[in-house]
Amino acid sequence: MTGIITYSFKGLNYVSLLRPSAFHRYRYCYLNPFVTPPFTNASFSSSLPSNSLGSEPATLMEVVKAAWRPSVAGSIAIRADQKSYAYSQLLSSACNISRLLFSTNIKINNKGVSGHGNLGGARIGIVAKPSAEFVAGMLGTWLSGGVAVPLALSYPEAELLHVMNDSDISFVLSTEDYSETMQSIATGCAAQFSLIPPVSSTFSSPNMTDELQTGEIEADGILIDENPALIVYTSGTTGKPKGVVHTHKSISAQVKMLADAWEYTSTDQFLHCLPLHHVHGLFNALLAPLYAGSTVEFIPKFSVRSIWQRWRESYPKNGAKADDAITVFTGVPTMYARLIQGYQAMDPEQQALSAYAAQQLRLMMSGSSALPQPVMHEWETITGHCLLERYGMTEFVMAISNPLRGARKAGTVGKPFPGVQVRIAEDKSGGGTIGEGELCVKSPSLFKEYWKLPQVTKESFTDDGFFKTGDACRVDEDGYYVILGRTSADIMKVGGYKLSALEIESVLLQHPDIAECCVFGLPDKDYGEAVSAIVVLDSEQKRKQEESNSAFSLEELCNWAKDKLAPYKLPTRLMLWDSLPRNAMGKVNKKELKRQLGNEK
Numbered sequence: 001m002t003g004i005i006t007y008s009f010k011g012l013n014y015v016s017l018l019r020p021s022a023f024h025r026y027r028y029c030y031l032n033p034f035v036t037p038p039f040t041n042a043s044f045s046s047s048l049p050s051n052s053l054g055s056e057p058a059t060l061m062e063v064v065k066a067a068w069r070p071s072v073a074g075s076i077a078i079r080a081d082q083k084s085y086a087y088s089q090l091l092s093s094a095c096n097i098s099r100l101l102f103s104t105n106i107k108i109n110n111k112g113v114s115g116h117g118n119l120g121g122a123r124i125g126i127v128a129k130p131s132a133e134f135v136a137g138m139l140g141t142w143l144s145g146g147v148a149v150p151l152a153l154s155y156p157e158a159e160l161l162h163v164m165n166d167s168d169i170s171f172v173l174s175t176e177d178y179s180e181t182m183q184s185i186a187t188g189c190a191a192q193f194s195l196i197p198p199v200s201s202t203f204s205s206p207n208m209t210d211e212l213q214t215g216e217i218e219a220d221g222i223l224i225d226e227n228p229a230l231i232v233y234t235s236g237t238t239g240k241p242k243g244v245v246h247t248h249k250s251i252s253a254q255v256k257m258l259a260d261a262w263e264y265t266s267t268d269q270f271l272h273c274l275p276l277h278h279v280h281g282l283f284n285a286l287l288a289p290l291y292a293g294s295t296v297e298f299i300p301k302f303s304v305r306s307i308w309q310r311w312r313e314s315y316p317k318n319g320a321k322a323d324d325a326i327t328v329f330t331g332v333p334t335m336y337a338r339l340i341q342g343y344q345a346m347d348p349e350q351q352a353l354s355a356y357a358a359q360q361l362r363l364m365m366s367g368s369s370a371l372p373q374p375v376m377h378e379w380e381t382i383t384g385h386c387l388l389e390r391y392g393m394t395e396f397v398m399a400i401s402n403p404l405r406g407a408r409k410a411g412t413v414g415k416p417f418p419g420v421q422v423r424i425a426e427d428k429s430g431g432g433t434i435g436e437g438e439l440c441v442k443s444p445s446l447f448k449e450y451w452k453l454p455q456v457t458k459e460s461f462t463d464d465g466f467f468k469t470g471d472a473c474r475v476d477e478d479g480y481y482v483i484l485g486r487t488s489a490d491i492m493k494v495g496g497y498k499l500s501a502l503e504i505e506s507v508l509l510q511h512p513d514i515a516e517c518c519v520f521g522l523p524d525k526d527y528g529e530a531v532s533a534i535v536v537l538d539s540e541q542k543r544k545q546e547e548s549n550s551a552f553s554l555e556e557l558c559n560w561a562k563d564k565l566a567p568y569k570l571p572t573r574l575m576l577w578d579s580l581p582r583n584a585m586g587k588v589n590k591k592e593l594k595r596q597l598g599n600e601k
């Protein structure tokens with residue numbers, strides 16, 4: 001295991017990596033990455049980790065260390081609100097935040113955390129819109145030996161309080177926009193509160209070396225790989241959100257894995273429009289890019305119009321490429337569905353410009369829920385991009401992915417990343433298909449535990465350390481994994497058959513009049529469960545039906561679907577809704593829907 005030490009020498013501040021055997025306690029100092037340490041720059045750089053898998057065992061805060069590389073210090077890490085922030089400015093701010101945290105004498109509630117670092121693993125809640133301040137808050141927390149808990153801006157107050165109380169948050173870092181609400185919520189759970197000082201932008205401070213602060217922090221700075229670094233709450237799709245504890249080691253393993261598999265580099269520029277309190281937005285689109293030295297541009301809220309516009313600005317039709325051209329985009333399936341609708345509403349000239357621009361990006365990815373095949377195919381027709389679909393979960397972040405190079409197969413999530421082991425635990429209770437069962441994952445990126453839920457943690461693992469995902473899965477003839485859905489919500493038991501709701505949804509979405517749909521089982525006295533579908537019609541179709549006073553019927557749907565689905569998979573109940581209730585990640589809480597609709601019967 002490796003530690004990091006920063007120290008002062010003749011009034012200057014330096015950083016170095018050390019094995020624990022070489023030190024026990026040391027002073028922790030701010031550093032100036034532009035100052036040459038008393039050893040040569042070459043030896044400084046070579047002691048830093050490479051981006052490849054299988055290099056040094058995971059060390060602390062790979063993301064922070066990568067950002068410390070002198071080669072990236074001056075380059076742009078974050079763009080937001082028309083401002084750019086260099087890596088050096090982020091780190092300088094992180095150091096300020098670290099100093100602020102030390103100065104406030106945080107009450108350390110260390111239940112369940114072994115003492116380590118200066119803050120001893122105290123939980124620091126971070127409430128900020130996607131911004132340089134959010135990133136600096138998180139890095140500052142890590143620099144202080146704290147555990148970052150990104151909090152959702154969208155949570156209603158009660159849910160926010162649940163998460164804050166559950167994770168025993170000692171301190172809340174927030175930005176101005178949320179200060180009033182957060183201050184009162186923090187008081188409500190006896191946590192201290194501070195605003196995150198604004199990060200200086202390259203515009204406000206063109207001479208970035210000015211921004212780097214020096215000064216000592218009077219505390220121990222050891223941050224150990226196995227120590228908790230982050231608590232992310234699950235979406236709550238299958239139950240009350242649980243706090244998933246990741247360590248510096250699991251984070252390191254994951255960012256390396258992603259940067260390597262998808263070839264993230266310092267020339268990449270990510271357009272980021274995902275929430276930061278879930279792993280997709282936090283790891284795939286922020287931490288792994290920062291680890292690779294890329295630039296991440298935040299747009300505050302997903303907006304079809306601004307995304308298409310940003311791509312068009314990046315690649316004007318005359319063949320030019322803007323300096324800040326976006327190269328990578330990752331989103332959830334509903335985002336692509338909406339981008340398609342936005343494209344269809346454009347005039348032909350705008351369509352040509354938009355399609356051309358989107359084509360120029362290096363990589364477009366989808367995940368967090370199943371990518372409907374019609375969306376994938378339509379997207380490819382418009383932009384030429386065969387979306388790279390991958391599979392992940394809060395507990396291990398990403399584990400299985402279609403390849404960057406090589407065939408990407410619609411309806412599959414590809415193959416496990418190097419270093420990830422997977423196993424399918426077949427259900428012996430009957431009714432299942434041979435080769436199908438619960439997916440179990442063992443990976444260096446696996447979480448440490450569910451926060452304060454030792455029994456649930458224990459039950460989530462097999463005796464030999466595989467995490468039981470709760471997702472049903474099979475492998476196709478090419479060795480690609482097919483996710484059949486959550487065993488608890490997507491797998492229906494109908495007359496002795498086990499059916500995948502995701503498979504049926506994928507077929508129904510091919511119907512020209514259906515814009516969105518959601519399939520699940522409702523209790524049925526004869527068959528155990530009945531295949532039930534909520535359908536949202538395409539707006540044009542809906543208008544026509546309203547005009548003609550007719551309604552889309554179950555009979556019509558089944559007549560259309562009977563050549564595509566076996567008879568026992570055809571829906572027997574149909575509900576027409578105006579929209580589907582989706583959470584911040586575009587997911588529908590089927591368990592909750594089943595509960596509500598099952599009770600209504």
Ligand SMILES: Nc1ncnc2c1ncn2[C@@H]1O[C@H](COP(=O)(O)OP(=O)(O)OP(=O)(O)O)[C@@H](O)[C@H]1O
Nearest residue numbers: 234235236237238368369370390391392393394483
């Ligand atoms: N490409 C994909 N195809 C199908 N399902 C996916 C894909 N990527 C992610 N998922 C689904 O998302 C789940 C992980 O999401 P997350 O960790 O946010 O949990 P959740 O199910 O949304 O919430 P909770 O764990 O609280 O119930 C996976 O277990 C899987 O069911």
